[in-house]
Amino acid sequence: MPDQHSTLRAQRRSETQRVIQAHAVRLFTERGYDATTVNDVAEAAGVSPMTVYRHFPTKEDLVLFDQNGRLVADRILASSAEQPLVHRIGRALVDSATTLTGGGHGDGPTANERFLLARLRLMISTPALRARHLDNHYALQQAIVDALGDEATDPEAAFHAQVAASACLAAMHTALVRWAADDGRTELPDLIAKALAAAFGDPVDTVPNA
Known part of the structure; x- marks a missing residue:
């Protein structure tokens, strides 16, 4: 078979x-x-x-490789085109963070969260990884635009999608840096949602899609 x-x-x-x-x-x-x-x-x-x-x-890939692009793209594909674009992207980022961290709400970081924290600290503290991390940022932005398919085919729509994705990813990056500084004491999906709300004024629902 x-x-x-x-x-x-x-x-x-x-x-x-x-x-x-x-x-x-x-x-x-x-x-x-x-x-x-x-x-x-x-x-x-x-x-x-x-x-x-x-x-x-x-060697950089040993730290930077993850499944986040695929997870975010899958969430966007499953979202409704009737929702505002930044909400769809933001919700996809929150949902993917929930999956990657294991969705735990216990007394301390889960094993997945400790691993992600270690990776994030390496990205922040290592110059070669910081440079490659920017490449990953652009790759994730393109994965988001690609996931929108026909919604982002003409140049104007693609530009709008790139701007929305870049703004959401900037908010997420700020949340990631805060999460590392807090040693994972705050739930990452909640921090990302908080950062998105600060950027766009509207809260992002942190309850994962069914």
């Missing part, structure tokens, strides 16, 4: 990526980004350096 085999391969690939990235972020945090080599990461993960490069073409 080809479909089943494809699914199993995708699952194995995803698990391998998760293990490699987890070890990379741990080593970068413990030893420093510049002091840790890809060979160090490969050894810790129990794989060859070639396997690391197969999943993460550059």
